[in-house]
Amino acid sequence: MKQQIELIVNGDRYSLLVEPWRTLNEVLRDDLNLTGTKLGCGSGDCGACTVIVDGRSVSSCLTLAVSVSGKDIRTVEGLAASGEELHPIQESFIEDGAIQCGFCTAGMEMSAYYLLSHNPAPSEGEIRAGLSGNLCRCTGYNQIVDAIGAAAKKMRNQSKAGGER
Numbered sequence: 001m002k003q004q005i006e007l008i009v010n011g012d013r014y015s016l017l018v019e020p021w022r023t024l025n026e027v028l029r030d031d032l033n034l035t036g037t038k039l040g041c042g043s044g045d046c047g048a049c050t051v052i053v054d055g056r057s058v059s060s061c062l063t064l065a066v067s068v069s070g071k072d073i074r075t076v077e078g079l080a081a082s083g084e085e086l087h088p089i090q091e092s093f094i095e096d097g098a099i100q101c102g103f104c105t106a107g108m109e110m111s112a113y114y115l116l117s118h119n120p121a122p123s124e125g126e127i128r129a130g131l132s133g134n135l136c137r138c139t140g141y142n143q144i145v146d147a148i149g150a151a152a153k154k155m156r157n158q159s160k161a162g163g164e165r
């Protein structure tokens, strides 16, 4: 039997009727058409489906939609502050060539966002540890690690500039 849930995704509220066995990944992609979040392995191993729920990084393929009713969900579509500009993490991924096929990119960026929200100046080792749940078949990881280091720098400069205003 379907259950009534309310998802708050990137600040927008959605009332939905969903079967209790459907995953957050399915509901985001199929019901809300937020296809930036990818489905890779479907078993918690690749990180392609990573989203942020109430400030915690989760695998949306392993999360039931009914279990996150009323919680604050952020997906890659909500990473940038406005629809026009890219988030510094997204900019740096492009600038540093951290994207090839792009299948892992949304999950990588959400893991990077989670990491930088908790550690604004991570070491290379901390960046690699922060990405340990995300697999990429294309880039060899070095460009992704460089991009996250560059994004961290940009974000620190932005917050410094904001503080000086």
Ligand code: FES
Pocket (backbone or CB within 6 Å): 038, 039, 040, 041, 042, 043, 044, 045, 046, 047, 048, 049, 050, 059, 060, 061, 062
């Ligand atoms: S699709 Fe969720 S971890 Fe791979």
Ligand code: FES
Pocket (backbone or CB within 6 Å): 098, 099, 100, 101, 102, 103, 104, 105, 135, 136, 137, 138, 139
């Ligand atoms: S860019 Fe292809 S899987 Fe990462």
